[in-house]
Amino acid sequence: MTQVLSPVDAVVDIVGVTMEFPGVMALDCVDFRMYPGEVHSLMGENGAGKSTLIKVLTGVYSATAGDMHLAGSKVSFSTPAQAQDAGISTVYQEVNLLPNLSVAENIMLGREPRRFGSLDWRAMRRRAAELLEGLNLDIDPGSLLGSHSIAIQQLVAIARAVDVNATVLILDEPTSSLDTDEVAELFRVIRTLKEQGCAILFVSHFLDQVYEIADRLTILRNGRLVGEYRTEEILKIDLVQKMIGKEMASFSELEQRHRESEEEIAGTGIPFLEAKGLGRRGAIRPVDFSIDEGEVVGLAGLLGSGRTEIARLLGGIDRADSGTSEVNGKAVKLTSPRKALSKRIAFASEDRRGEGIVGDLSVRDNIALALQIERGWYRPIAPKRVTELAQHYIDALNIRPADPHALVRNLSGGNQQKVLLARWLAVAPRLLILDEPTRGIDIGAKAEIQKLVFNLAENGMSVLYISAELEEVLRLSHRVGVMRDRHMVSMVENDSLSVEDLLALIAEGSEDEDEKDVVA
Amino acid sequence: MSAQLRNFTGSRIFWPVVILVGLVIVDVIAFPGFLDITVKEGHLFGAPIDILRNGAPTLLIGVGMTLVIATRGIDLSVGSIAAISGAVVSALLLNSPTPDNPWTVVQAVGIALILGFILGVWNGTLVAYLKIQPIIATLILMTAGRGVAMLITEGQILTLHSKPFEWFGSGFIVGFPVAVVIAAVVLILTMLVVRRSALGMFIESVGINPEASRQAGIRSRGLLLGIYAFCALLAALAGLIITSDQTAADANNTGLFIELDAILAVVIGGTSLMGGRFSLIGTLVGVLVIQTLVTTVYIVGIPPVATMVFKAVVVIAVSLLQSPTTNEKFANWRKDRRRPTPTKAIEPKREKVSA
Numbered sequence: 001m002t003q004v005l006s007p008v009d010a011v012v013d014i015v016g017v018t019m020e021f022p023g024v025m026a027l028d029c030v031d032f033r034m035y036p037g038e039v040h041s042l043m044g045e046n047g048a049g050k051s052t053l054i055k056v057l058t059g060v061y062s063a064t065a066g067d068m069h070l071a072g073s074k075v076s077f078s079t080p081a082q083a084q085d086a087g088i089s090t091v092y093q094e095v096n097l098l099p100n101l102s103v104a105e106n107i108m109l110g111r112e113p114r115r116f117g118s119l120d121w122r123a124m125r126r127r128a129a130e131l132l133e134g135l136n137l138d139i140d141p142g143s144l145l146g147s148h149s150i151a152i153q154q155l156v157a158i159a160r161a162v163d164v165n166a167t168v169l170i171l172d173e174p175t176s177s178l179d180t181d182e183v184a185e186l187f188r189v190i191r192t193l194k195e196q197g198c199a200i201l202f203v204s205h206f207l208d209q210v211y212e213i214a215d216r217l218t219i220l221r222n223g224r225l226v227g228e229y230r231t232e233e234i235l236k237i238d239l240v241q242k243m244i245g246k247e248m249a250s251f252s253e254l255e256q257r258h259r260e261s262e263e264e265i266a267g268t269g270i271p272f273l274e275a276k277g278l279g280r281r282g283a284i285r286p287v288d289f290s291i292d293e294g295e296v297v298g299l300a301g302l303l304g305s306g307r308t309e310i311a312r313l314l315g316g317i318d319r320a321d322s323g324t325s326e327v328n329g330k331a332v333k334l335t336s337p338r339k340a341l342s343k344r345i346a347f348a349s350e351d352r353r354g355e356g357i358v359g360d361l362s363v364r365d366n367i368a369l370a371l372q373i374e375r376g377w378y379r380p381i382a383p384k385r386v387t388e389l390a391q392h393y394i395d396a397l398n399i400r401p402a403d404p405h406a407l408v409r410n411l412s413g414g415n416q417q418k419v420l421l422a423r424w425l426a427v428a429p430r431l432l433i434l435d436e437p438t439r440g441i442d443i444g445a446k447a448e449i450q451k452l453v454f455n456l457a458e459n460g461m462s463v464l465y466i467s468a469e470l471e472e473v474l475r476l477s478h479r480v481g482v483m484r485d486r487h488m489v490s491m492v493e494n495d496s497l498s499v500e501d502l503l504a505l506i507a508e509g510s511e512d513e514d515e516k517d518v519v520a
Numbered sequence: 521m522s523a524q525l526r527n528f529t530g531s532r533i534f535w536p537v538v539i540l541v542g543l544v545i546v547d548v549i550a551f552p553g554f555l556d557i558t559v560k561e562g563h564l565f566g567a568p569i570d571i572l573r574n575g576a577p578t579l580l581i582g583v584g585m586t587l588v589i590a591t592r593g594i595d596l597s598v599g600s601i602a603a604i605s606g607a608v609v610s611a612l613l614l615n616s617p618t619p620d621n622p623w624t625v626v627q628a629v630g631i632a633l634i635l636g637f638i639l640g641v642w643n644g645t646l647v648a649y650l651k652i653q654p655i656i657a658t659l660i661l662m663t664a665g666r667g668v669a670m671l672i673t674e675g676q677i678l679t680l681h682s683k684p685f686e687w688f689g690s691g692f693i694v695g696f697p698v699a700v701v702i703a704a705v706v707l708i709l710t711m712l713v714v715r716r717s718a719l720g721m722f723i724e725s726v727g728i729n730p731e732a733s734r735q736a737g738i739r740s741r742g743l744l745l746g747i748y749a750f751c752a753l754l755a756a757l758a759g760l761i762i763t764s765d766q767t768a769a770d771a772n773n774t775g776l777f778i779e780l781d782a783i784l785a786v787v788i789g790g791t792s793l794m795g796g797r798f799s800l801i802g803t804l805v806g807v808l809v810i811q812t813l814v815t816t817v818y819i820v821g822i823p824p825v826a827t828m829v830f831k832a833v834v835v836i837a838v839s840l841l842q843s844p845t846t847n848e849k850f851a852n853w854r855k856d857r858r859r860p861t862p863t864k865a866i867e868p869k870r871e872k873v874s875a
Contacts, residue, residue: 062852078852315735317735336734337734337735337736337737338737338738338739341737347735349732349735354729354731354732355729355731355732355735356732356735357729357732358724358725358728358729358732358733359728359729360724360728360796360797361721361724361725361728365721365725369721369725369733369736370736370737372718372721372722373718373722373736373737373738374737375718376718377717377718377719377722378717378718379718380716380717380718381718423736
């Protein structure tokens with residue numbers, strides 16, 4: 001849609017690229033261009049095909065069809081090494097370097113300068129120092145990489161990528177674990193590189209950051225190209241609409257409904273679960289906690305503040321070593337997930353891949369898993385009934401692809417999360433514990449999940465909702481528990497609480513704790 | 521029709537079946553009467569029947585091994601358990617005044633099977649409750665088990681004379697050798713139980729993601745215990761068949777290396793040693809491939825001492841055919857041939873991402 005730039009100048013020019021996986025069309029005839037000296041942002045929901053496009057670009061996948069030109073000449077990569085040799089470097093979300101080596105060694109790894117057949121340490125340091133200086137970074141090349149924060153490590157990774165003579169630098173969610181100052185530092189480096197003529201692909205879920213740094217953006221949806229825009233020419237609201245492909249009134253509608261219902265009922269007043277002095281040494285200090293039927297309680301706090309730990313105790317994932325719990329007034333011991341489930345308490349872990357989905361099983365088996373376990377192995381649910389059940393949740397939660405037989409590991413993060421939610425909903429829990437259910441998933445799926453939580457609570461289910469995004473916690477919760485230092489510091493009613501109020505509670509009297517904010 | 525064909529060529533047992541057919545063709549060329557089956561006194565005889573009968577103990581153990589491997593485990597002790605079970609049944613029958621009484625045989629067989637089950641519970645306890653790695657946990661019984669069998673036989677090879685017991689190894693049921701019928705019944709029953717109930721899904725789930733399975737409420741310890749016990753029970757049954765076939769219990773040689781054949785059969789059948797999805801039919805194909813291979817060695821006239829080497833060659837072939845890496849390279853090679861583009865030699869595999 002931009003006429004000024006001709007394809008001739010493009011450093012990356014991809015035409016009609018298609019990538020097909022068994023049962024999933026990940027990319028469908030997508031065009032994509034990047035120019036030297038620009039920051040380009042790739043936008044789309046989870047499952048839109050962003051990661052796939054990046055993987056095609058970096059040689060991890062070979063495209064099923066389509067052509068790729070790099071600086072005018074046709075290329076096809078079958079390994080990441082080939083892409084790297086051609087000048088495409090990638091810095092991943094997880095820093096992919098060796099923490100027990102020095103910064104200089106990490107930068108030069110695999111391309112160490114040699115003299116008389118052995119490593120030339122001095123040249124190595126000098127080259128590393130030059131590179132860091134070129135990016136205006138004040139980092140001692142001799143220091144251990146592991147002694148620096150994640151943000152610095154990421155900048156080192158960028159320095160390394162630049163030294164490989166990158167003409168194209170891909171930054172995949174580089175800011176997801178950085179604080180504001182660190183993001184500013186990263187952006188400064190990005191601008192320096194841009195001036196040097198590097199084409200930078202910046203992939204992020206944070207819209208504000210995209211608007212701050214990106215010159216142009218390409219929008220994908222369901223594996224198809226929606227369009228290519230100059231950032232300044234497209235309004236945020238239009239961008240979001242194009243990403244999710246429908247009107248986005250959900251959030252404001254949600255808030256409206258939340259306010260309304262709050263006037264009527266803040267929970268039902270009938271306690272479902274009450275815990276007294278529940279704690280576990282080394283994980284969480286003893287906590288009193290209660291939740292009513294139909295109530296949504298949010299937990300707010302920094303990473304490592306104990307918000308996950310308390311949820312794991314309530315879900316029976318970890319054993320408490322102190323305290324008592326009551327469900328409907330009867331003492332219970334939540335010593336295993338199985339026991340918790342038998343009390344109709346379901347826990348959805350924040351570690352989707354590690355503790356949630358069973359990747360090599362189908363969507364349908366994943367959804368039916370907990371229900372089937374509850375019934376016992378000797379009372380199988382009829383296959384037809386399982387498929388119906390899966391189909392029901394696929395429709396209700398808008399799971400894509402809408403194929404009950406697709407393997408869950410081939411789904412995008414947001415859809416995996418929905419499958420996981422469906423698994424717990426299928427057992428009809430009375431308390432649903434959601435630990436970071438919206439992390440790393442796109443805005444459309446986020447809205448759907450929050451709406452779902454809201455509806456569930458209206459129908460009498462209790463929900464314990466944990467999220468790093470305070471807006472989310474505030475939007476959904478009737479009460480908010482504030483966690484700090486493995487301790488619940490307060491439990492507040494959410495009547496017109498603001499994010500600032502919550503931040504103040506989280507931060508209260510904790511000037512000396514800034515260091516702990518960023519946890520890898 | 522063509523869709524079904526494509527489904528089959530894409531499936532994990534496609535290449536093993538191709539190898540099996542290939543071996544049979546080699547055998548038929550070398551020995552045109554290879555596939556002939558004759559009926560003598562109502563019993564079936566012929567090379568294919570021999571293959572089935574000789575493969576029956578491996579199949580029995582392979583069925584148990586498939587389930588164990590699907591849970592990310594392995595059971596090295598099956599050969600020793602087979603030896604113990606053979607030794608126990610022999611010792612009981614030799615010391616019995618009435619070894620030809622069917623009831624005596626039933627009792628002896630029952631005791632041997634129960635003992636096998638108990639040994640499996642021991643394995644399962646080490647793996648599931650004491651969290652010892654399966655390879656180590658079952659190594660204990662693999663080495664100690666032969667010693668136990670030796671103690672039972674007092675170091676002797678016990679020669680048996682019990683007509684009802686010999687039925688296991690040399691009897692026939694509706695024309696088929698008893699061993700084949702037993703193995704077939706066990707295979708079919710296991711498939712029915714595992715796939716018609718939710719057991720198969722639980723086993724795969726635990727094998728793919730143990731922690732997710734625990735959080736979904738699976739009692740994985742009980743499941744593991746049961747599977748190791750089942751595997752050992754089948755090993756004991758296989759030991760009875762071997763002992764009956766040889767009419768002797770030899771603590772040193774009964775079921776020697778059978779664990780390796782069973783593991784091999786499972787892997788050839790497409791069940792990954794990393795656990796997860798499993799295929800009992802695949803294991804059946806794997807056993808047939810191994811057993812046909814051994815027969816082929818004899819028929820083609822390769823000296824029996826070279827059997828192991830020959831086996832290794834076929835294993836390498838099957839593994840390569842199934843490996844995703846080779847398939848990918850093969851696909852790339854074909855693509856390159858179709859439209860020659862100057863791509864460089866294939867570089868080392870992609871790096872793994874680690875935080």
